[in-house]
Amino acid sequence: MVIANCSYSQFNNSAFCIGHRIDHIDSNKFSLSLSNTDFLKNNEYFNKIVQGYTLIGFYLQTRLVYQATPNFRLEGGAHLQKYSGLNKFTQVLPVFAVNYQPFNWLNVVIGTLYGSVNHCMIDPVFDFERVYKNNVENGVQLIVDHKRIRSDLWLNWEKFIFEHSTFQEELVFGNSTEMNITAPGKRVILAVPFQFIFAHKGGQDLNLPGHHVETLMNLAYGLHLGMNMNNKIVQRLVFRGYVAHYKDLSSQKMLQYKNGIAFYPSLALEGKFFDLMVAYWHGKQFIAPRGEAYYQSISHEDTVYTESNRRLITMKLGLHHTISKGIEAGVRFEGYYDKHHKIFEYSYGLYLIFMRDFLLKKMKG
Secondary structure, eight states: OOBOOOTTSSSOOGGGOBOOOOOGGGTTEEEEEEEEEEEEEEEEEESSSOEEEEEEEEEEEEEEEEEEETTEEEEEEEEEEEETTOSSOSEEEEEEEEEEEEETTEEEEEEEOSOGGGGOOOTTTSOTTHHHHSOOOEEEEEEEEOSSEEEEEEEEEEEOOOTTOSSOEEEEEEEEEEEESSOTTOSEEEEEEEEEEEEEEEOTTOOOTTOOOEEEEEEEEEEEEEEEOSOSSEEEEEEEEEEEEEEEOOSSOOSSOSEEEEEEEEEEEEESSEEEEEEEEEEESOOOTTSOGGGOSBOSSOTTOBOSEEEEEEEEEEEEEEEETTEEEEEEEEEEEETTTTEEEEEEEEEEEEEEEEEEEEOOO
């Protein structure tokens, strides 16, 4: 389990990403994979859309990995998560995945997915904090990793129901794709991103009072334009511009808004030890069920409070350091200026990540 490159998302989350590629030289190897993240994220929010809260704790994921062939891998283990101040684990979940790589550029994953920040979505559509709160996803995933196109298509089955269940099934179907117009390694960076998410609640033959079938869609697309810098400290300067959409596809629409749109341009300076991004968000009647709460037009605190137009100037600063191979440390600061209410709010955090594989045995072929 090696760290993957997620730097093509809007903000560099590579430290949290797990490598999905299968190396043929690991064939017939039986190994132990350890992934541990200790984190603190304190959100100092005092608005009516989302109130402040603190996430502090750790999660540990252990997997036994057997690579049966040069392109087929089995992984199984457990995911343990605990928030500080609680005596018990918040999550104790089994993880199991089959990873098949029929071509060097394609991975087919069934079981536990390479999820959360590995999807490389923009925060208003898919919240970064899911890496701390909803890290384990299960379903089916197709990952394309080619020099000109990178794409992640997945189905995350969040809640499974049996016949006569007393709750609804919930699932998310999503895709994150980036097409590179210029070849990798060129000085000029030009790429076209495309992302979508369908969040569904439903189930057949369910007669649950107060519940209805709901399908919400988010779509985002835009342009990445940047330049690789010939500098050991500053590596890239990138402009990323997105248009994001929201649409309620439910037959019975219960939310305050049926559709919405947002504009999200940003400018990022990416370096060896830091990342800095300044962005502007203008959302009109925008809702994203899996997106970061701060960008929404509906409140997470008050079911009737809404803000049709959200105009925010945002800033993200990340400082990161590789202590050793597979050991990463970093701090983050995020600022939000609400132009309508003329208030500035912020969050800050730190993390320490350990990801390493340990060879247990080389099986005979």
